Amino acid sequence: MSAGKFQSFHPPQRTLMGPGPSDVNPRVLEALSRPTIGHLDPMFIKMMDELKEMLRYAFQTRNEVTIPISAPGSAGMETAFVNLVEPGDKVIVCCNGVFGKRMVENVQRCGGEAIIVEDPWGRAVDPAKVEAALKANPQAKILAFVHAETSTGALTDAATLAALAHQYDCLTIVDTVTSLAGVPLKVDEWQLDAVYSGTQKCLSCIPGLSPVTFNERAMTKIKNRKTKVQSWFMDMNLMLGYWDGGKRAYHHTAPINPLYGLHEALVILSEEGLENSWARHRTQHLALKAGLDELGLELVVPEPERLPQLNAIRIPAGVDDAPVRKKLLDVYNLEIGAGLGESAGKLWRIGLMGYSANSRNVLYCLSALKTVL
């Protein structure tokens, strides 16, 4: 078997305004190329400790258990489910887009029973339906929902749902992949129990890591499991020994350089300040919205439930989805997102996440769209 003729890959310089990855801050890209050190090196452990502290700030929590999982957001989701769901557990799952459906799949693969609360795609989760489900299923142990649905751009009221869940003695699993750093997210104030996110959205880091935070209630349930966590790689008990700077018990080998990138992204966030980051996303969203209005393009999600960082637009009648996106990519090096699942071909998703949420991107995107349409 011969080696073949391959050359270094030099990617084009795109403008990333899809559902993620977002444009990565050049400081983060530079951090990725810093010299690799060992994962048990005292300097690395110091970096990990800072990273955990900065993640606590981003999540607005004091949870001791706040770490990045060494794998993408979908593994963060699975980490929450495999640790908290035991075979036979009833889990109420809110479905208003692709990621709610994926949660159902996770519950079932853990041997749990998923009770589905459905809402239309493009709308927030309806607390009244959730309360009805909680009432109808007194044995339910967990309520799972997506804070910011990346497939549609709908923002759900996490504080209200968490309060309901606790009223009915349920823990919450909350997907904050797209919300972290883009809209207010207050893990402690809202008492969210097990929360996972991603790095490639409003943190403007590369994809491949999943920050998670688990509170005492969640950790108590995990420590009192009757069965072992089915995943060795995602077992929180093992992961904690690894991320404890004092113990540093070998589990896996952490992805050193991507963690440099996340560290830098969090330094940038702490310099800007969370509130300023939320405000910037909102400001740029309003600018985009004004431009879309002028172009006669309509947002799918009604105003109060709209995410600033993910703008789902109805594709106008008579316009073909793929050729428009192809032209934006080929001619303008501009990526916007297609619809996912049942909304494929029906909508575009314009992301304004992290470093991508700036005036240059907004004006460029509007001009390019105008020319292409």
Next chain:
Amino acid sequence: MSAGKFQSFHPPQRTLMGPGPSDVNPRVLEALSRPTIGHLDPMFIKMMDELKEMLRYAFQTRNEVTIPISAPGSAGMETAFVNLVEPGDKVIVCCNGVFGKRMVENVQRCGGEAIIVEDPWGRAVDPAKVEAALKANPQAKILAFVHAETSTGALTDAATLAALAHQYDCLTIVDTVTSLAGVPLKVDEWQLDAVYSGTQKCLSCIPGLSPVTFNERAMTKIKNRKTKVQSWFMDMNLMLGYWDGGKRAYHHTAPINPLYGLHEALVILSEEGLENSWARHRTQHLALKAGLDELGLELVVPEPERLPQLNAIRIPAGVDDAPVRKKLLDVYNLEIGAGLGESAGKLWRIGLMGYSANSRNVLYCLSALKTVL
């Protein structure tokens, strides 16, 4: 909750001669910082196709299913087990170090029954014991073993074990985390069925990805499972749709920049040539061995079973483990590995992996050791 005062992290420049990560080639570090593009971008898909082709070369296989898992080697291990083991399956697991033990843990968490074949730490797996176990367990479906034990530096004869397994109608799961690109590994010629590896050893890429290759026999077993794969993230059926350039069905978001790094590492390997890479590891190992002899330091593994890329040394009587490693790190910026598990405190592990396998590292390590001891 305030932002705290954090600054960019600038790691020291270490020389990495532990069990991994190894020194990363500067070309790989540079590749990491290239501009991020979308994971559905046609340019990215082209890069993925090249990556798969180059991995086939590294593994010496024509297996269609040859991809990097978006998580570290331990997730590659789990991917092999969750896909191939169904509840109730008997799996013969060879244990001659830490990673065999981890395989047992994986079998059990999949609901399988592990039949353990034990060999002393620091020795290869004994084919006679394996044959006895295969004979005694006619219902066994899988034989799992580690080609190159990172915890001890022992090389096992994978071709012989695979032939035995097939004779007794078993599939093989083979850990090649430390062997890939460091010693001969011929997946097709040896008929290994499900094989996983890591990127941070002899490929000299960063940690965080796990190349795997599955042959037709393995894929047939997966496609005929009676139960769903318990992990959504690691389900090969879903992953294949994602890594198929034609379909590119959304599964997770691939870690874009680390994959640039792996692509570059594989370009470097194809430039050098596999045989040359194997020979270089052997040459540097012999140079190290000669120097260790002069220092009176003894290798743990007997000659024919010795890995060139991982040299386990008995800590001399009267010498304290930790202070020596600390001095090497603090004064010489040189990392060597400690013993793992039952060999903690008894041995050091000197890695000569990938970019670390060069004369400068060997001579530097020997001089530093001489000074410190």
